[in-house]
Amino acid sequence: MKQIDILELIEPFGKVLVNEPMKNHTSFKTGGPADYLILPESENVAAKLISMLHNEKISYTVLGGCTNLVVGDEGIRGVVIKISDDRPGFNSISIIDENTIYAAAGVRKSDFIQFAADNGFTGIDFMVGIPGCIGGGIVMNAGTYMGTFSSVLKKVYYINLKGEPSSTEVDSTMGLYRHLNLEKECVLITGADFTLPQASDSATVKQAIEAIIDDRKQKHPWEFPSAGSVFKNPENEASWKLVNDCGLKGYSIGGAQVSEKHTNFIVNKGGASSAEIRALVAYIQSQVKAKYDIDLHTEIRMIGNFN
Ligand SMILES: Cc1cc2nc3c(=O)[nH]c(=O)nc-3n(C[C@H](O)[C@H](O)[C@H](O)COP(=O)(O)OP(=O)(O)OC[C@H]3O[C@@H](n4cnc5c(N)ncnc54)[C@H](O)[C@@H]3O)c2cc1C
Numbered sequence: 589m590k591q592i593d594i595l596e597l598i599e600p601f602g603k604v605l606v607n608e609p610m611k612n613h614t615s616f617k618t619g620g621p622a623d624y625l626i627l628p629e630s631e632n633v634a635a636k637l638i639s640m641l642h643n644e645k646i647s648y649t650v651l652g653g654c655t656n657l658v659v660g661d662e663g664i665r666g667v668v669i670k671i672s673d674d675r676p677g678f679n680s681i682s683i684i685d686e687n688t689i690y691a692a693a694g695v696r697k698s699d700f701i702q703f704a705a706d707n708g709f710t711g712i713d714f715m716v717g718i719p720g721c722i723g724g725g726i727v728m729n730a731g732t733y734m735g736t737f738s739s740v741l742k743k744v745y746y747i748n749l750k751g752e753p754s755s756t757e758v759d760s761t762m763g764l765y766r767h768l769n770l771e772k773e774c775v776l777i778t779g780a781d782f783t784l785p786q787a788s789d790s791a792t793v794k795q796a797i798e799a800i801i802d803d804r805k806q807k808h809p810w811e812f813p814s815a816g817s818v819f820k821n822p823e824n825e826a827s828w829k830l831v832n833d834c835g836l837k838g839y840s841i842g843g844a845q846v847s848e849k850h851t852n853f854i855v856n857k858g859g860a861s862s863a864e865i866r867a868l869v870a871y872i873q874s875q876v877k878a879k880y881d882i883d884l885h886t887e888i889r890m891i892g893n894f895n
Pocket of ligand 1: 615649650651652653654655656657671693717718719720721722723724725726727728729730731732775776777778808810814815816817889
């Protein structure tokens, strides 16, 4: 389909950026242009957009805060639908009852935590310090040793392949390691209900949040762009230790470097390309395989076209 045709088709559904450099959106600060990046105004509009793209057979990719991604230097073909708090329609958060909060998919995790703590809820420690939006956190089943999204999710609202709104109850079997086992037809998450306990003392909850943030600041390389932990931990192993014990701390390919502060992070020291990040990931995997015969699998997701 000609460029102008797609633009005409999607323009009614929200703000469109043409040939938008993804490095302006990713936490790694790398990535080539998306043909079209659209910010839908609301859930209803996003549903109609998905329906139209499905009927017209136009390829699309749904993204959130872009904090878990390496986007290829040649960019992303087709339409990128960004669901973030840039649009008020995806930024709502409310108390449903004394144990339930609803949050739209574009709400930032930091805003969710603040809202929960301000309103006397607890059970959110695992989310503290994880950037990006609620939708991305659900898809990734993001978390830490303190818990994951699946431990507090009650119901996920989404738009299916045909552009119809739908929902699913979440049970504990759906939470896998950095993956929530949702229906295949779930293409765009619009929001979720979270079950959270009441805090006996709000001040203690806020102190605990501050302590976690301080701890993460000390351990993680916040001063450089990254996408968080690169590799999942293999069973009974810590990826950072395997990488470290291969002597790779500080190892660089171009502007991409194994962090000197935390060896499961790759950081962009300045001017890194996504190809360099990908090459460094492959190099680390080959070194760990050669030394320990262990396959490291990535937690970060590589999308789009690499050169
Ligand atoms: C400094 C730093 C620290 C981090 N620490 C942690 C950590 O402690 N624990 C952890 O788990 N992660 C961590 N991460 C990784 C990342 O922040 C999480 O995975 C986060 O939940 C991703 O959210 P996002 O909105 O940025 O998703 P994105 O990166 O935009 O997308 C992630 C995936 O979700 C999909 N997606 C996003 N939104 C939607 C939607 N609305 N509907 C359908 N699909 C969607 C995308 O297609 C993609 O496949 C860290 C990252 C950084 C940069």
